[in-house]
Amino acid sequence: MDPVVVSVVQHRLLAIVEEMGEAMLRTAYSQILNSSRDFSTALCDLDGRLIAQAEHVPIHVGALPFAARAMTEFFRGDIHPGDVFLLNDPYHGGNHLPDLTAFVPVFEGDTPRFWSINRAHQSDIGGATHGAYNASATDIWQEGIRITPLKLYDRGEVRRDVMQMIATNVRHPRDFRGDLAAMIGSAHVGERRLLALAAEFGWETANAAIEAVLDGAERQTRAVIAEWADGVYHGEALLDDDGRGNEDIHIRATVTKSGSNLKIDLSDSHEQVTSFINSSYPNTYSAVVVALSYLIDPDTPKNDGTFRP
Template sequence: MDQSMILSQVVGGSLDAIAREMSATVTRTARSPLFNEAHDFTTGIFDLSGRKSRLVAQAPGCTLHLYAVVGAVDHLIETFRYDLHPGDILLVNDPYHGGSHSLDWTMVMPVFYNRKPILLPAVRSHMGDNGGPVAGGYNPKSKDIWHDGLRIPPLKIYEKGEKRQDVFDMIVANNRLSHWLEGDLDAMIGACKLASRRIQQMLDQYGSEPMIGAIDERIQYTERRVRDEIASWPDGTYSAETYADHDFQGNRDIKIKATVTVAGSDLKIDFTGSSPQVDGFINSPLSNTTSFAFVGISTCCDEDIPINEGYMNPVTVTAPSGTVVNPELPAPCGHATACVGAEIAEAVLLAISKCAPKRVGVNAHKLPLAYTNGVDKEGNQWVNLNFFGYTGGAGAAYQTDGWGLYPPVMTGVTLPSIEMNEIQYPSRVLLHEYVEDFTGAGKWRGTPGLVVQIQHLEDSSTSVMMAGVRNTTKGFAGGHDAPSNKVIVNYGTKDAQIVEETAFGVKMPAEGIIQFYRAGGGGWGNPLERDPELVLEDVKNEFVSLEAAEKEYGVVIQDGEIDQRKTKKIREQI
């Protein structure tokens, strides 16, 4: 291994470690449970050696932030390119300035060397609230981007090392969770400052040119690995489409079409043919669309490939303006990171499955989103995103059943501790368990679905936004689609309501219960090819019933044993 390769590994590993240290800093110092428990944020480092920024390192975080943060950083740098100074910290959340939805805020701090900005630590975080008409920021009645909440264009929250207190106070004042937000912003700022010090030490040790050279080599390595993967797929053009159930305002079956063209080691993704932008708040800004496309691609590549700009270089994404995947101002975008983001990743993977079926897995996260808000005994507002109700949905892939409690697009998000959740919110998790026959069958099956009951101990209000009811998560290569999600508010009372599409501000008395039926993931491959022993194991674990074992898999089980003769006969008949 030559010296440049060694330096590339040392610099790349050090930047990865700094990104992870940033992540740990946010987790340990933030006030919001979204940060310190659910880990709904991502930290990364960019360089500014050219006209545009480049992603050079990223800590494990919320996977759907994978590329969306790139657009936000580019817009920040474009705004302040000739007005950057040591000690500046920049902030943006506007979906039309490189954002995804306005609940995701991006903070960046340039690190200087020889009076030039060289590297940029960044934090992208999902905030608990962002002002606007409804607590929590998810507004199914949103008609335009201003109904989604506070738009923060590119601005400086620190300038030349001095906190812009007026800007800071204005942002905090426009947030229902100000008692959390101030601490969360300080955690993000602290992570950027810590990374700045670490990076400055590296620049002093190695110098800027050797460091940029090492970064170049690491990006080229990632690009070679990704190109090798793409080149292994047969050349051609492959199309697929999928649908979101609705836009929460009466428009149904919103189409996402992806056309994937493989030409050697180049990959083009074209979303032409997708539905025009819609009235509801599911429109996906270009950075969000691009991010979900790359999330899909990254799941098709080996997991040991470093995440950096090299992932993006072989890929070109086209999304026509004025469509649901690249809307024009002032279309609302508040729910885009779930719907239609899930469908964007799904359409890309469905298209790739036609040329590389063994590389795809069900990556969608068609969440039945239900958030609850109220006021605690101290008079502070609280917003609970009810994370436990979203667990499940991970699909199968070649040679593996679905695994984990979150689908891959959410893998950086951790399931909060139930005990901590019950301390931080006036709530109780009464039930959280797998459901029999509630996933997509296949040669490899999806993760089993779950039933979850969440009880809020104080008067509260819940809004529900359903997805994956009619257009459920797809299976691949002959695997079955996932079943439908279902949510019941005021469960177990005369006021119980099964939510078909949306419910807005449903009043729930103290000790009211929400019950989630979160479907499992889609399957991969023909269920009749599943190893009968695996079916028997699923029956014993109560993931699959005896009836489904015979109907879906053609496996007959009697007295806890496989009836080999009947199984062979029924499989031949089917």
């Protein structure tokens, strides 16, 4: 494929997710979003492959493919133009409950092909205490309302009963509704810009260029990893206290490097504790993705191809 076209599409994808972020920054109600910028934007395909991400909150983005797959699997056959979906559950690809995620599908003709995604930290998500963290929680239900894959807009019409139910379960319903509108608007920006890209190049060329971008990121990442010495490496970090009497909670990693492949094994880490510091698999995977991203060429785009090794 023409490398010039691939390069143009790659940079257009990055421009799309950056513009989504700018739209969010200018329209969000809460300071944690419009000042602290605790949100992220990305594009995934319906298989959950990360196509492009903006440079926002790294820990958000590594878990998004799990969320995209969960959404696709739950609503397969029931995804339509004008739909908007929500999710925050860590066991369906969320990070923690305050990080709510909005999904807008992007269609190639009558077929949904991509998700335009915004993940943003809410000022309150319900639960036992005010704000986004409950350090005294002993189970996830004390941290807030759990939203598994949910359809909020059906063919362009808001499901008012669902919106009211969620807003009733948070302490700042006005800010929540405003921030959610900003998230959805940001995701619609991604939808419009991706459709404009496809209209300019044609879906066949755009899809082929996206595949080339992912494959190129994989090659670049493997080239970096291949320069490292083969072997098995061990690392350990400690959390002093979980707030409930457990001390020296260890996180242990065994990294096996062979050629251009990496295997990261965290199974020797501390067992689950009765505290709010546990991490679901998608969130843990995201932390590993963040660590790898720090070690590779900063000019390598961070997408599904980057993390194939």
